[in-house]
Structures are given as structure tokens and as C-alpha cells.
Amino acid sequence: MAPLADFGFVGASTGLLIALGLGVAFGFFLERGGLGNAVKLAGQFYLTDLTVFKVMFAAIVTAMLGLFWLAVAGVVQLPLVFVPSTFVLPHIAGGVVFGVGFVVGGLCPGTSCVSASSGRLDGLAVMGGVMLGILVFNEAFPLIEAFYRATPLGPVTVPQVLGLPHGVMVAATVAAALLGFAAAERLERRARPGRE
Amino acid sequence: MVLLLAFVIMGRGLGASGAFSTAIASGVALAAPDHAAANAAYAAYAPNGPASLLTDWLFIEIVGVTIGGLASALLAGRFRIAVDRGPRVSVRGRLACALGGGVLMGIGAKLARGCTSGQALTGGALLSVGSWLFILAAFAAGYLVAPLVRRAWT
Numbered sequence: 001m002a003p004l005a006d007f008g009f010v011g012a013s014t015g016l017l018i019a020l021g022l023g024v025a026f027g028f029f030l031e032r033g034g035l036g037n038a039v040k041l042a043g044q045f046y047l048t049d050l051t052v053f054k055v056m057f058a059a060i061v062t063a064m065l066g067l068f069w070l071a072v073a074g075v076v077q078l079p080l081v082f083v084p085s086t087f088v089l090p091h092i093a094g095g096v097v098f099g100v101g102f103v104v105g106g107l108c109p110g111t112s113c114v115s116a117s118s119g120r121l122d123g124l125a126v127m128g129g130v131m132l133g134i135l136v137f138n139e140a141f142p143l144i145e146a147f148y149r150a151t152p153l154g155p156v157t158v159p160q161v162l163g164l165p166h167g168v169m170v171a172a173t174v175a176a177a178l179l180g181f182a183a184a185e186r187l188e189r190r191a192r193p194g195r196e
Numbered sequence: 197m198v199l200l201l202a203f204v205i206m207g208r209g210l211g212a213s214g215a216f217s218t219a220i221a222s223g224v225a226l227a228a229p230d231h232a233a234a235n236a237a238y239a240a241y242a243p244n245g246p247a248s249l250l251t252d253w254l255f256i257e258i259v260g261v262t263i264g265g266l267a268s269a270l271l272a273g274r275f276r277i278a279v280d281r282g283p284r285v286s287v288r289g290r291l292a293c294a295l296g297g298g299v300l301m302g303i304g305a306k307l308a309r310g311c312t313s314g315q316a317l318t319g320g321a322l323l324s325v326g327s328w329l330f331i332l333a334a335f336a337a338g339y340l341v342a343p344l345v346r347r348a349w350t
Contacts (some may be wrong), residue, residue, distance in 0.1 A: 100341050
């Protein structure tokens with residue numbers, strides 16, 4: 001019976017209201033978590049503040065486990081959830097360019113909105129930069145379209161590529177995240193001696 | 197939790213850069229309709245011309261994110277006009293970095309078909325191969341470049 005939208009429980013205009021509601025919740029929690037602060041986010045790359053890692057992986061693991069169990073219980077039809085298609089080289093190249101932009105700019109596109117709406121001008125500058133970057137990309141699109149569409153794999157998942165059951169990969173990711181959380185706590189304690 | 201709700205209700209995750217894409221494409225479609233129609237990158241994000249913006253799921257979602265951030269900041273008494281920056285960088289330097297970093301992220305997010313929200317969180321939770329390549333590449337690049345821009349943050 002879920003995704004609700006695919007089973008006709010949610011129409012187009014209700015969908016937009018839900019988008020607004022989900023957005024408000026997402027923005028609220030990002031601001032609550034201090035993720036509107038670029039200095040805090042940049043701390044991720046100097047191992048002084050690993051909030052980015054913890055929030056990211058907490059969200060990934062929550063959603064992944066939730067989907068997994070709802071699918072097991074037969075509530076959600078996993079094949080109907082939209083999985084983004086993979087394009088190997090563009091994904092890697094995009095990740096590299098994005099990562100450099102992240103450490104220079106200190107915010108990602110989503111957190112820049114939160115940063116800006118809580119009054120920070122640097123957040124506004126990141127938002128402007130992202131739009132400028134998209135404009136540059138779009139204007140150059142005819143030149144890079146071939147690369148953009150290179151090395152397509154379709155909507156594949158990691159367990160499919162590795163030939164593992166989805167559940168095994170979910171468990172492995174959860175284990176890796178838990179180890180990561182423990183390591184993150186240790187690193188943060190080391191970065192701030194005497195402050196607990 | 198919010199992300200899980202999005203999957204359950206809509207069968208899709210969250211996204212931020214897609215909203216920016218639609219905003220840009222709609223703006224260009226308004227300012228130069230012929231130019232936008234001739235370029236596949238714009239046409240995909242503004243299929244109905246400038247009006248696409250108001251019915252775009254991700255754009256509405258990002259409007260929500262902005263409202264949510266504002267509400268949280270106001271409720272906590274945290275709202276103030278400021279520039280967050282490292283102790284060794286000027287306000288102007290920080291804003292220049294923010295703009296430059298934003299440009300790179302805009303280009304990177306377009307190449308990878310999504311940013312932290314759409315690729316890393318949403319695709320990551322679905323165990324998409326491309327999403328995990330994006331996450332690993334972004335963190336690797338971030339850590340490699342971090343020592344070079346240490347002055348901006350510490």
C-alpha cells in the first residue's frame with residue numbers, strides 16, 4: 001500500500017503540500033542540529049566536529065532500515081521507490097568537484113538554505129554560487145552532454161553489483177555506520193581535550 | 197525519519213540541488229524562452245516553462261526547508277544577520293569562498309545528478325551504486341583539499 005503516491009492515496013496537489021511539510025521538518029531539524037553553521041560543517045574535514053558524518057549516516061541508516069523492515073512487513077513495495085540511475089564516471093567526477101566545493105564553501109546546497117534563512121550571509125552567498133554553478137553547467141551542457149551520459153549502469157544498487165542479498169548489505173552498512181560513530185566520538189574527544 | 201516518511205508517502209527522497217535547477221531553468225525560460233527550449237539541460241527542468249517552478253516537488257520542498265530553518269532559528273532565539281567564518285579569514289574572503297564553493301557544488305551536483313540530499317542521503321539509503329561513488333569521491337576530495345584551505349576555517 002506504500003509508497004502512498006503510487007497507490008493513488010496522494011494526488012499531485014496533496015503531494016506538493018506534503019513536499020512543503022517534509023521540507024519544513026527537514027529544515028527545522030537541520031537548523032536544530034546546528035547544520036546551518038559553515039564553520040561547524042567544515043570541522044568535518046579537520047576531524048574536529050563530525051556532526052556532518054553523524055547526521056548523514058544516522059539519516060541514511062534510519063531510512064534504509066525503515067524501508068527494509070517496511071518492505072519485509074509488506075507495507076512498502078521497494079521496487080516502486082525511485083532509485084537514482086548510476087553513471088559511473090559522472091558520479092565520481094561530480095563527487096570530486098562537489099567535495100572540493102563543500103570544503104571551500106563550508107555548506108552544501110540544502111544546508112545553505114537553512115544557513116541563509118537563519119540570517120547568515122555566507123549561506124546566501126553559497127546559494128547564489130550554487131545557482132551560478134548550475135547556470136554555467138547548463139550553458140556548457142551541449143559540450144559536456146556526452147560525458148554526462150557516459151558509463152551508464154541504470155538504477156542498480158550496491159548489493160546487486162556485489163551479488164549479495166539486500167538484507168546483508170543493509171546489515172553491513174549499519175555495522176560500518178556504528179563503527180564510524182564510535183570512531184567519530186573518539187576523534188571528537190581527542191580534538192577537544194578537557195571539554196566534555 | 198523525515199527521509200523515511202518521504203519514501204513511504206511519495207516513493208521518493210529529498211533533494212536540494214534539483215530545486216535550484218528548476219529555479220534556474222524556470223528563470224531562463226522566462227527571460228529567454230527560445231534559448232531554454234534549445235538546451236536539453238533547461239528543458240528537462242522546466243517542461244512547462246516558467247510555471248514549472250510552482251508545481252515542482254523539490255522546489256516546494258526547499259521552500260519548506262527554508263521556512264523550517266527560519267522557524268527553528270526564531271523559536272530558539274538564534275536568528276541574527278551574521279557571517280560564519282574561521283578566525284583567520286575576512287568577511288569578504290569568507291563570502292568569496294562561499295560563492296566559489298557554491299559554484300563548484302552547483303557544477304558537481306549537476307554532473308552527479310544530485311547533491312548531499314538527493315544523492316548522498318536519498319540514494320545512499322537506497323544503496324544506489326552511483327550515490328555511494330558520489331559520497332566516497334566527495335569525502336575523498338574534501339579531505340585531500342582540506343589542508344590547502346585550512347586558513348579559511350581554523
